[in-house]
Amino acid sequence: MVALSRLVVSQMELNKKNLELQQAIKERDQAKQELEKLNRHLIDENKKLEEQIKNLQKSRSVLDTPAEKVIYILKDLKTRVADTDRNFIDYVVEVIGSHKLYKVDVPNALEQDKSMDLGVKSFLLSQFTTNAPTTFQKVFKTRSADSSNDSPDERSSKKPNNKEAEFSPISTPTIQSGLSPSPSLSTPHSLSSLGDDCFNENNTEIVSLHLNSSESTPIPISSQFLSGFNLDLCREDFKGFNDWEFDVFKFAQAAKGNPLLYTVYYLFEHHNLFTKFPTLNKKKLVNFLTAVEAGYLNNPYHNCIHAADVVLGCNYFLTHTRLFVDNLTDIEVLSALISACVHDYGHFGVNNAFLINTENSLAVRHNDSSVLENFHCSESWRLLKKKENNFIENFPLALKQQIRKIMISMVLATDMGHHPKILNEFQNKILTESLNITANLEDKLLAMRLMIKCSDISNPARPLDIYLKWVDRVMEEFFSQGDKEKQLSLPVSNFMDRNQPTQIPKCQSGFINYIVLPTFKSFTTFSGVTLPLEILEKNLAYWNSKVENS
Numbered sequence: 001m002v003a004l005s006r007l008v009v010s011q012m013e014l015n016k017k018n019l020e021l022q023q024a025i026k027e028r029d030q031a032k033q034e035l036e037k038l039n040r041h042l043i044d045e046n047k048k049l050e051e052q053i054k055n056l057q058k059s060r061s062v063l064d065t066p067a068e069k070v071i072y073i074l075k076d077l078k079t080r081v082a083d084t085d086r087n088f089i090d091y092v093v094e095v096i097g098s099h100k101l102y103k104v105d106v107p108n109a110l111e112q113d114k115s116m117d118l119g120v121k122s123f124l125l126s127q128f129t130t131n132a133p134t135t136f137q138k139v140f141k142t143r144s145a146d147s148s149n150d151s152p153d154e155r156s157s158k159k160p161n162n163k164e165a166e167f168s169p170i171s172t173p174t175i176q177s178g179l180s181p182s183p184s185l186s187t188p189h190s191l192s193s194l195g196d197d198c199f200n201e202n203n204t205e206i207v208s209l210h211l212n213s214s215e216s217t218p219i220p221i222s223s224q225f226l227s228g229f230n231l232d233l234c235r236e237d238f239k240g241f242n243d244w245e246f247d248v249f250k251f252a253q254a255a256k257g258n259p260l261l262y263t264v265y266y267l268f269e270h271h272n273l274f275t276k277f278p279t280l281n282k283k284k285l286v287n288f289l290t291a292v293e294a295g296y297l298n299n300p301y302h303n304c305i306h307a308a309d310v311v312l313g314c315n316y317f318l319t320h321t322r323l324f325v326d327n328l329t330d331i332e333v334l335s336a337l338i339s340a341c342v343h344d345y346g347h348f349g350v351n352n353a354f355l356i357n358t359e360n361s362l363a364v365r366h367n368d369s370s371v372l373e374n375f376h377c378s379e380s381w382r383l384l385k386k387k388e389n390n391f392i393e394n395f396p397l398a399l400k401q402q403i404r405k406i407m408i409s410m411v412l413a414t415d416m417g418h419h420p421k422i423l424n425e426f427q428n429k430i431l432t433e434s435l436n437i438t439a440n441l442e443d444k445l446l447a448m449r450l451m452i453k454c455s456d457i458s459n460p461a462r463p464l465d466i467y468l469k470w471v472d473r474v475m476e477e478f479f480s481q482g483d484k485e486k487q488l489s490l491p492v493s494n495f496m497d498r499n500q501p502t503q504i505p506k507c508q509s510g511f512i513n514y515i516v517l518p519t520f521k522s523f524t525t526f527s528g529v530t531l532p533l534e535i536l537e538k539n540l541a542y543w544n545s546k547v548e549n550s
Contacts, residue, residue, distance in 0.1 A: 120510030302347035313455030342380035505546035
């Protein structure tokens with residue numbers, strides 16, 4: 001009986017386990033079915049995605065830009081990531097699609113910096129942007145309203161002939177800069193007077209600056225070869241040209257007022273360009289350089305000494321930057337030197353904002369876009385095209401086109417309105433380690449643009465005694481523009497009021513902190529040339545101490 005009971009119990013336990021096994025098999029089959037269902041769903045979804053990708057590819061053009069290709073990749077990636085990451089991809093797509101990848105919102109960026117002096121903010125805003133402030137716009141509306149009832153002939157009759165206008169010159173202190181012209185380089189009165197005497201008898205607007213469309217060039221200079229050109233006039237004084245501390249003011253005196261002519265000519269010799277380009281016409285090169293130098297007005301700052309200084313700055317970086325030495329071709333070196341030579345050709349001593357805000361004819365001609373820079377570039381090229389100046393006339397067409405492309409790119413880069421974009425593009429290349437001037441011509445051109453920008457704003461990176469001479473000159477030119485603005489009843493631009501000279505330390509400190517220092521830091525990472533940055537930081541400390549003690 002006991003044995004029978006045990007057998008019954010065992011049978012019950014066996015039945016229980018059998019039921020559990022059947023339940024497990026049932027659950028397994030259900031799970032398998034769910035898995036197969038999920039797998040079929042994934043297969044269906046994958047087919048849909050593949051179809052979407054095929055449709056996208058069909059809609060794409062073989063002419064898609066790199067940005068468009070990147071956006072397609074990101075959109076494809078978006079379908080494969082978690083929801084939390086999709087917002088980041090949306091942001092990246094938005095930035096790329098906006099075409100503002102390297103554009104800085106300058107007004108907003110300056111507004112965010114609560115520690116910056118308001119005067120410095122206004123000054124920087126005027127440097128980086130060229131849009132007329134509201135106060136200027138109101139002046140123009142009033143001026144336009146006053147003359148709106150005049151017929152075209154009446155309005156024309158009210159504007160005096162440039163040659164007969166009674167100018168109201170603004171007296172400015174004479175600056176001993178070594179700019180006394182040599183007898184062979186006498187500048188026409190109509191040209192030399194433009195620096196200050198550029199108002200008509202009513203003091204209502206700047207004159208048309210001799211931009212007569214009937215002339216092939218706005219600067220009527222006879223650029224005949226100088227029979228008395230002395231190749232060795234200041235050769236001894238030029239010996240230290242490849243040192244960053246080279247004193248261009250002393251050299252200008254030794255060159256008897258022609259520092260640009262001798263600087264470029266000697267550097268052509270230094271780089272053996274006459275040998276490397278045997279078809280280069282020396283006589284016409286001297287003609288061209290003579291005409292260019294004569295076209296630089298006797299402004300306190302934007303004159304032929306500044307042009308020579310920028311040429312020397314570019315040459316310093318060309319010869320001290322390993323990547324330039326190893327990768328730039330001879331035609332690129334020649335183009336860089338000529339670009340620096342003409343970068344401020346015919347500068348009027350006022351900035352782009354002034355020309356735009358006074359509705360000057362030059363601003364109208366260039367649609368308020370890089371007004372001065374377009375002028376410098378186009379007019380110097382027209383000067384070059386004159387038969388007596390065309391030292392590259394026997395070059396192959398491809399080389400001429402290359403020189404022109406580099407010149408346009410480098411000269412237009414000196415417009416401070418483009419500064420944030422160019423600097424940010426360069427910095428991003430450095431940050432992503434994607435700058436390749438060996439294989440990428442656009443990268444090489446970008447590096448050359450930053451080189452001329454550094455050279456153009458290099459004064460604060462020069463030895464203090466030389467730098468302070470430049471400060472005197474640039475501030476005098478600022479004050480001269482401020483005087484013009486007062487004569488036109490326009491608001492005086494920040495740091496351009498000669499009745500507030502104590503602002504100079506703030507002006508220079510702000511200029512270095514927010515423009516020069518970031519530019520030199522970025523370029524030094526590329527060039528490996530540290531001396532200019534070291535001097536710059538010392539000079540910044542000099543101005544900071546002035547600001548603290550003011």
